[in-house]
Amino acid sequence: MIKVLFFASLREQLGCDGLEVPADQFASVSELRSQLEGKGDSWRTALSHAQLQVAVNQELASMDAAVHDGDEIAFFPPVTGG
Amino acid sequence: MIKVLFFASLREQLGCDGLEVPADQFASVSELRSQLEGKGDSWRTALSHAQLQVAVNQELASMDAAVHDGDEIAFFPPVTGG
Amino acid sequence: MAVQISISVQAEGFDPGAEYNRLRSENCSDGATAMFVGNVRDFSPDESGQHREVAVLELEHYPGMAESALSAIASQAAERWPLGRVRVIHRYGPLDAGEEIVFVGTTSAHRQAALDACAFIMDFLKSRAPFWKKEVGKGGEAGAWVEARSSDETALKKW
Amino acid sequence: MAVQISISVQAEGFDPGAEYNRLRSENCSDGATAMFVGNVRDFSPDESGQHREVAVLELEHYPGMAESALSAIASQAAERWPLGRVRVIHRYGPLDAGEEIVFVGTTSAHRQAALDACAFIMDFLKSRAPFWKKEVGKGGEAGAWVEARSSDETALKKW
Numbered sequence: 413m414i415k416v417l418f419f420a421s422l423r424e425q426l427g428c429d430g431l432e433v434p435a436d437q438f439a440s441v442s443e444l445r446s447q448l449e450g451k452g453d454s455w456r457t458a459l460s461h462a463q464l465q466v467a468v469n470q471e472l473a474s475m476d477a478a479v480h481d482g483d484e485i486a487f488f489p490p491v492t493g494g
Numbered sequence: 495m496i497k498v499l500f501f502a503s504l505r506e507q508l509g510c511d512g513l514e515v516p517a518d519q520f521a522s523v524s525e526l527r528s529q530l531e532g533k534g535d536s537w538r539t540a541l542s543h544a545q546l547q548v549a550v551n552q553e554l555a556s557m558d559a560a561v562h563d564g565d566e567i568a569f570f571p572p573v574t575g576g
Numbered sequence: 577m578a579v580q581i582s583i584s585v586q587a588e589g590f591d592p593g594a595e596y597n598r599l600r601s602e603n604c605s606d607g608a609t610a611m612f613v614g615n616v617r618d619f620s621p622d623e624s625g626q627h628r629e630v631a632v633l634e635l636e637h638y639p640g641m642a643e644s645a646l647s648a649i650a651s652q653a654a655e656r657w658p659l660g661r662v663r664v665i666h667r668y669g670p671l672d673a674g675e676e677i678v679f680v681g682t683t684s685a686h687r688q689a690a691l692d693a694c695a696f697i698m699d700f701l702k703s704r705a706p707f708w709k710k711e712v713g714k715g716g717e718a719g720a721w722v723e724a725r726s727s728d729e730t731a732l733k734k735w
Numbered sequence: 736m737a738v739q740i741s742i743s744v745q746a747e748g749f750d751p752g753a754e755y756n757r758l759r760s761e762n763c764s765d766g767a768t769a770m771f772v773g774n775v776r777d778f779s780p781d782e783s784g785q786h787r788e789v790a791v792l793e794l795e796h797y798p799g800m801a802e803s804a805l806s807a808i809a810s811q812a813a814e815r816w817p818l819g820r821v822r823v824i825h826r827y828g829p830l831d832a833g834e835e836i837v838f839v840g841t842t843s844a845h846r847q848a849a850l851d852a853c854a855f856i857m858d859f860l861k862s863r864a865p866f867w868k869k870e871v872g873k874g875g876e877a878g879a880w881v882e883a884r885s886s887d888e889t890a891l892k893k894w
Contacts, residue, residue, distance in 0.1 A: 501865065501867060502880060545883070553800075553803075554863065571880070571883070573862065574861075574883050575796070575861065576857060576866070
């Protein structure tokens, strides 16, 4: 399984902190993203954000990063700490 | 009169904190410096230091700055505070 | 001598004076200490130049990644400059106007190294550490997420 | 709003934590505070790369000009960056290893302004403020005046 997390405005838009998805349905972050966009209009809108960021196993990654069973994938808007 | 001050290693080399000189004998800092160099070998050596700094009335100045009656002229080595 | 790096991601407040004392404790070889503290402002400029009053800032973070991102940034700074100690604290949760959000402290034998490393850590923290701010107004009205500024991304280019 | 500039040239010690609190007191509009503290190191690298132990640093200054030079530097910083408060403290007299020599603190609505102004003030203070250091070794042997470093003069060029 893949653990998927959402943060900040993205979490609010989706009304969802996170979910688990089977690992065998996609090989990259962008394939995972496409699959999640299929969950409905609010998902498609939120996940199509041009500046969407992704972390794979708690490290910033690009949308074409590979995804493996057991990975933790987090989507979030640009960070604004400090 | 002109008040002349010496600081740090320059003060130690000259064995002198400062002195007063009549105002009518020179028009610029470099003329004052030449006159002071005439006071003896240690003065000539100390005041010929290539990086000698000068302040006129407590502001950094160049050696050709004009000198007027009542001015405070300070000579010192490069500063090392902070 | 190995650099001492200390990272905290915490809800509790911190005392910059105490952090300074810790950076200096038994540390006579580093003559330079640079520190940056970020506090909650009581207003937020919006696009039209109006100032919206802010009563509370909600700081969300990604637990686990927040710590490791800050550690990675501090380690990069320590590779790049001759540092003695690096301390980074970032808070999360609701923070009132005026409260401390972030502390970055660096020590070095060289002032330039301490100051540059402190600025470097703040710049990367702003654009690379997973924290998000939401502003709640004085009337308690629904909060607005703070937008990332392109100037923060631009700031990374100078390093 | 006018910048608040406060300059002290003093023999007494100071507490960086208390200075931080003063910079922040009733100052919710500036989210950024940058600080630099310089302390007496317990050694001094000489030309041959050897480390000489230092027990006491004697700080000489030019009374009157020291204050006005620091004020002028702080004012230049305040003209160049949007600062809220600027605090500069420089000590004189005999200082033991580890003691604080200098404090520069700046506040601003912008972190870059606070950090740059703090670094700017330190750079100009190092090469333009009339203070001189003399090192006294552990055995109390006659002190050596610290030589100015050309890198300090070079540091001014970037501003």
